[in-house]
Amino acid sequence: MAAEILSAGGVAVTVYERMPNVGRKFLLAGRGGLNLTHSEPFEAFIARYGAAAAHLRPILEHFPPAALMAWAEGLGQELFTGSSGRVFPKSMKASPLLRACLARLRAQHVTIRSRHEWQGWDDSGALTFRTADKEIVRVAADATVLALGGGSWPKLGSDGTWMGTLANRGIATAPLQPSNCGFTIGWSDIFRTRFAGQPLKNVALTFGGQTIRGDCVVTGYGIEGGAIYALSPHLRDCIAAYGSAAITVDLRPDATLDQLAKRLERPKRGQSMTNVLRKAINMSPLEINILREAHGVDIGTECLPIARNIKSSTLTLLAPQGIARAISTAGGVAFSALDDKLMLRDLPGIFAAGEMLDWEAPTGGYLLQACMATGVTAARGALRYLKNA
Template identity: 50%
Template sequence: MTLSGLDGSLTKHVAIIGAGPAGLFAAQHLAEADVRVSLFDQRPSPARKFLMAGLGGLNLTHSEDLEVFLSRYRPAHAQLLKSVRDFPPAALREWSAGLGQPTFEGSSGKVFPESFKASPLLRNWLKRLDQHGVTLHTNTRWHGFDEAGSVLLQKGNEPIEAQAFDAVLLALGGGSWAKLGSDGAWVSTLRNKQIEVNALLPANCGFEIAFSDHFKNRYKGTPLKKVAVSHGERRVVGDAMLDASGIEGGVIYALSADLRDAILATGAAQIEIDLKPDVSADKLASKLKRPRGKQSMSNYLRKATGSPAAAIALMREAGPLPTEADELAVRIKALPLQLTAPRPIDRAISSAGGISFDEIDEHYMLTKLPGVFVAGEMLDWEAPTGGYLLQAVFATGRSAALGMNAFLQD
């Protein structure tokens, strides 16, 4: 069944608010089903956060087993997991290849377009949407709904206008990277409609540490290569980055949800850094039992263990260095650091919190606003970096589009 009139014109017209991956993917599915789509974004060009994510290589998804993949999401809401099952990583890779961007697996299992960039994929994607008649309106801000349910839109500094549509999809993102469009301004608008929205919180973020002034001035911007970071029962191996006020990087992002929640609950969180994850404590202790002679402690540690200056200085931040070899080995293998706060949400890669899944039906429609659908990071879920974020954004955009199409045909 199509939605075209007898004269070939499209009889159903929908609005999609937000031209990030969720909105664009929904627009593609609806336009291919012969629905007339108007796509609105408050920024001068679409998918700015998507492009930013691709600057260091666009990590579209991950190649690991699907059940392991699904375990990365929290909260593990059944509806979110079903959407990813219905549109799994293999399907996203096939879609990318269909836009002239075949993918490859990196050594860690992460999946990237062969171009490694977001811009060629986005260019081809926008071209396809244009061919299907999707109309893109940039510099247009959404201001909610009027009493009749029409969408309130403002182009630049022009007056706000009410426009009626047969259905609306909100794909406005979370609360990170406000300058790219995800400013979280929609939260109060939906709460005013009695829709439960859990507080937006930083996810995949760095954390504050009360470093000494000496350490801040000398070691900000210094990487820690191949370390293991532990919190509770979890241990992650990878790289971190030190800066003047704390620590960030892949190993920290992987633990950030647990660390953030611990800080919210108790006011602080402790991590332990294994500066030499490939060397046992016994082997380190054996090396550290060699005579020190007249060497400074820093030189002695550097030569005996191969530790860089920043790692040795970080060991001192945890307190005076032990003098006994066994205790020094313990410090190297389990360096304790106290985290005092997550970085602000606008410095986070993504955000947690959002619209409760209790507020939507199985088609991603808000039950209190019939005809209004939601997708992407607006919903209350989070995931680590590694391709999980984009996969769920695409999957929920697709599910919402299918739900809208079913609604339009009722």
């Protein structure tokens, strides 16, 4: 995005990328359906950025979801808005959009130098890159936009090593931490063996007064998926402070306690409670065994306490999964180190954009939207800087 805006502004642009090709994480994002942005009203949208919302507000006002959608459509991608308000390309993939974007960059004479790993600056202020042949290439740039990503999925290229380079230059950063990540739960061996990989559909997870409706997946290590990702910043912070975090799972959020208790009363005598749960409430073996993991192997026979357990099972999360498998990262370049054009206050002419800045947001299109919008702001800032230089 930054390269497109800078080159459209009449500047000679070179993109340096350490990997053999660009956009690997973007391509991975498209594997499960590329959620480009979200169509909810702007105030609700901006609130998703939590503590960073105030910093991102002017940036997202300048490049809101509608602008990102128009950009993608301008590149020939038909979009659709799902029932949840999430916006996707009709193809669901990232590759056609990336191809179209790269074609536009070629048309605007942008040079891409892959297998060039940025190392920092030399004494003269030139950027230094290490090539695949381990040669050091020096480049004196009039302006630079750093868009080095966060630290998740490091094998795709973004490994956060730039944190040390910037810290050595006195740039304030917050440690990279996993965001939108899974969490460890001490499942019993029998539960883990039987249910790892199975989805928990349409549940409500509550933590710290926040309730998220959605789906998650039981894994061998614990739990992952959209509903838990949305709670991940608070869960991560609670675990860091207290060693664990207890979430409450409502397995039937659309039914009241009384409705559930009544449905459990009806069935015939002689049936096991497991059968009653299966037949009267349509509970899957996974859901029934979540009750056992949370409340003990004996489910009991009293309707009201069982209904209560269905509405409220506590699971204790012990640790966030490592950064390498997280969807995104929190932390990065502090907004206090940047001016309103995203230029590093202490390094004039050096701008930063994307996930490497200190913000986080849930899945739902908020990540790419903020990456693209900060890319726009940084590029416009760089154009203005070059004009005034």
